[in-house]
Amino acid sequence: MKPTERSIYFYDxxxxxxxxxxxxxxxxxxxxxxxxxGEIEKKNRKQSRANSVRTYEISDWKEEGNLVAFLFRxxxxxxxxxxxxxxxxxxxxxxxxxxxxxxxxxSHVVIQLPENPxxxxxxxxxxxxxxTIPRVLMxxxxxxxxxxxxxxxxxxxxxxxxxxxDGKPVMHDVNYWLDAEGHISDQLAExxxxxxxxxxxxxxxxxxxxxxxxxxxxxxEESIVVLKVNKKHQGYKDKFxxxxxxxxxxxxxxxxxxRFVTAGGTTGNIDWDEENGISEQYLKKELIKxxxxxxxxxxxxxxxxxxxxxxxxxxx
Numbered sequence: 001m002k003p004t005e006r007s008i009y010f011y012d013x014x015x016x017x018x019x020x021x022x023x024x025x026x027x028x029x030x031x032x033x034x035x036x037x038g039e040i041e042k043k044n045r046k047q048s049r050a051n052s053v054r055t056y057e058i059s060d061w062k063e064e065g066n067l068v069a070f071l072f073r074x075x076x077x078x079x080x081x082x083x084x085x086x087x088x089x090x091x092x093x094x095x096x097x098x099x100x101x102x103x104x105x106x107s108h109v110v111i112q113l114p115e116n117p118x119x120x121x122x123x124x125x126x127x128x129x130x131x132t133i134p135r136v137l138m139x140x141x142x143x144x145x146x147x148x149x150x151x152x153x154x155x156x157x158x159x160x161x162x163x164x165x166d167g168k169p170v171m172h173d174v175n176y177w178l179d180a181e182g183h184i185s186d187q188l189a190e191x192x193x194x195x196x197x198x199x200x201x202x203x204x205x206x207x208x209x210x211x212x213x214x215x216x217x218x219x220x221e222e223s224i225v226v227l228k229v230n231k232k233h234q235g236y237k238d239k240f241x242x243x244x245x246x247x248x249x250x251x252x253x254x255x256x257x258x259r260f261v262t263a264g265g266t267t268g269n270i271d272w273d274e275e276n277g278i279s280e281q282y283l284k285k286e287l288i289k290x291x292x293x294x295x296x297x298x299x300x301x302x303x304x305x306x307x308x309x310x311x312x313x314x315x316x
Contacts, residue, residue, distance in 0.1 A: 003294035006306060007127040008313055010183035010284035012120040013111060015176070022172040025157050029117035033178060034068045036147035037061075037140060044146055047139050053078040055102065056139045060301045066113045067311060071302055072136055075102030079130075106298040107131045110310045123180060124310050127285075133180050141177040182283040188270070286313050 001007065017027035037045075038061050048055040053076060060071035079102065085092040097103075107128040111121050125136070148155050156171040163170040258270040270282055288309045295303065 001127070003296075004289065004291045006288045006291065006295060008124050008286045008288060008310055009127055010286075011123045011125065011133065011180040012183050013123045014120045014179045014181065016179050017174055017176050019157070019172050019174045022157060022159060022174065025172075025174045028154070028176050030111070030121040030178065031113045031117060033140075033144065033176060034063075034111065034113075036151070037143055038063060038068070039150070040143060040146055045143060047142050049142075053102065054135075056135070058139070058143070059106075062302070062307075066115075067314075068111045068113065069302070069307055069310075070109050071106055071299060072109055072131060072139070073104065073106045073298070073300065074131055074135070075104050076130060077102035079103040104298045105130050106300075107136075108299075108302065108306055108310060109136070110307065110314070112314050120181075122183060122314065124313060126306070126310070137178055137180060144176060185282050185284040188282045288313075 013030055015027035015030050015033060017025040019025045037058070042059070042061075045058040045061075046055065047057070055075045057073045058070050059073045060069075062069045077097070077100070081094050081096045082103075083092060083094050105128050108126040110124045112123075113121050125131075125133070155174055155176070157174050158169050158171055288306065291306065291309075295306070
């Protein structure tokens with residue numbers, strides 16, 4: 001990536017909840033989740049796991065209206081020391097780390113909170129080598145446990161039957177976290193919105209048999225669902241939610257391939273899986289160009305002009 005450019009990727013941020021004792025606990029909103037993180041003192045927004053070579057920190061934080069921004073930093077001690085050289089002069093030097101130091105990287109993150117608390121938020125993240133969505137979400141989940149000290153009652157919920165023991169309502173421990181799914185690109189949005197996709201084939205089941213006799217053979221059993229664009233649904237979000245909703249109900253596949261043919265006769269496919277959502281080719285992304293002065297490799301506090309440009313991208 002050029003120092004005057006940054007790639008920005010878009011994701012839908014979804015609130016989740018889980019409990020070892022309670023079925024279907026209610027998640028807290030993305031806004032409440034982030035509010036709890038933002039209330040943690042800066043010195044406590046650091047996280048490292050046992051025996052890990054990586055340390056993480058949310059080193060800068062800002063809330064304004066329905067926008068939340070933070071700077072995600074990571075140091076990685078497993079990365080080899082880099083070398084710098086001047087080949088014409090036959091000069092070469094090593095930039096060596098000292099004990100406990102690691103190569104640093106950072107990523108700006110901007111989140112637009114939804115008007116309806118149950119809807120997903122939109123998250124924009126600066127694409128940085130080594131900083132992945134699962135790592136960001138993992139750190140947010142671990143940091144939330146520190147917020148549990150201030151509001152312990154928020155992390156308990158009663159069962160649906162309203163059970164009472166010794167005159168007191170039964171309460172069960174609940175954990176909260178955030179999931180991210182790729183936000184669909186403008187191209188896919190346009191295809192769906194204009195109804196140019198004639199049908200979408202979902203392969204939701206594939207079975208492989210290998211008998212032990214000498215006449216080995218393969219048998220593919222596929223459950224195929226064909227979706228056609230419904231003229232009643234003009235909003236592309238409704239259509240895409242219908243597709244992903246159907247996939248999420250299926251439990252017998254690891255990945256699905258959404259096959260489609262556009263009105264112009266172009267064929268294609270979209271890979272989708274439960275963990276990562278849509279394939280990167282259909283992920284919405286934007287390139288910020290002509291950044292001056294050029295970006296440094298990492299930051300400890302916000303690069304304000306990049307933050308402003310990311311906020312402007314939300315309106316695109």
